[in-house]
Amino acid sequence: MARQLAEEYPGVLYATAGVHPHRASDYDDETDALLRELAGDERVVAGGEAGLDYFRDFSPRDVQREVFEAQLQIGVDAGLPMFLHLRDAHDDFLAILKSFRDRLGDVVVHCFTGTREELHAYLDLDCHIGITGWICDERRGTHMKEYMSDIPADRLMIETDAPYLKPRNLRPRVKSHRNEPRFLPWILGTLAACRNEHPETLAEATTRNAERFFRLG
Numbered sequence: 001m002a003r004q005l006a007e008e009y010p011g012v013l014y015a016t017a018g019v020h021p022h023r024a025s026d027y028d029d030e031t032d033a034l035l036r037e038l039a040g041d042e043r044v045v046a047g048g049e050a051g052l053d054y055f056r057d058f059s060p061r062d063v064q065r066e067v068f069e070a071q072l073q074i075g076v077d078a079g080l081p082m083f084l085h086l087r088d089a090h091d092d093f094l095a096i097l098k099s100f101r102d103r104l105g106d107v108v109v110h111c112f113t114g115t116r117e118e119l120h121a122y123l124d125l126d127c128h129i130g131i132t133g134w135i136c137d138e139r140r141g142t143h144m145k146e147y148m149s150d151i152p153a154d155r156l157m158i159e160t161d162a163p164y165l166k167p168r169n170l171r172p173r174v175k176s177h178r179n180e181p182r183f184l185p186w187i188l189g190t191l192a193a194c195r196n197e198h199p200e201t202l203a204e205a206t207t208r209n210a211e212r213f214f215r216l217g
């Protein structure tokens with residue numbers, strides 16, 4: 001599906017290829033072969049989402065770990081950047097990522113929502129950090145505001161996680177719950193304020209990072 005869209009809108013849309021930890025139980029040899037094939041497709045710019053989600057636990061944790069490792073191995077073999085999902089699984093996630101890190105290229109921990117200490121563990125592994133509208137959520141994103149300036153400008157990415165996580169600071173209010181790429185400026189604005197930066201400067205930096213990370217243009 002994602003590859004098809006990327007095919008219809010060349011140079012506008014791109015795809016990643018991976019199995020989300022929620023679906024880890026469905027991963028088999030055929031999946032592995034398909035991901036390896038997709039990794040060679042020029043429209044596929046990263047592997048993932050892959051990772052661990054112990055918040056929802058939709059797949060057993062040992063299966064999640066196994067499938068995470070299998071996909072990191074594809075990233076190593078194909079030389080693909082990796083787009084990683086982490087929720088409530090920092091210790092296991094860090095241990096697995098560490099064991100692959102030297103052999104992997106660029107890595108982003110997407111939709112990062114952890115603690116400052118966790119953030120620094122990933123920065124020490126030279127990971128990119130993806131920030132979503134979570135930062136705009138006054139109910140659960142405030143702890144993040146304090147460490148946004150810790151992220152080096154060349155390791156920061158902004159993202160929507162659409163259709164989820166519509167920024168709560170959208171004005172005027174939008175009725176639909178669906179998040180869309182056009183709401184990115186609200187995340188950018190919040191993030192720029194946390195970092196004491198001009199939104200335009202930050203937009204330029206994060207765009208540059210995304211282009212470099214996904215090797216576009």
Ligand SMILES: [Zn+2]
Nearest residue numbers: 049085110111
């Ligand atoms: Zn995710």
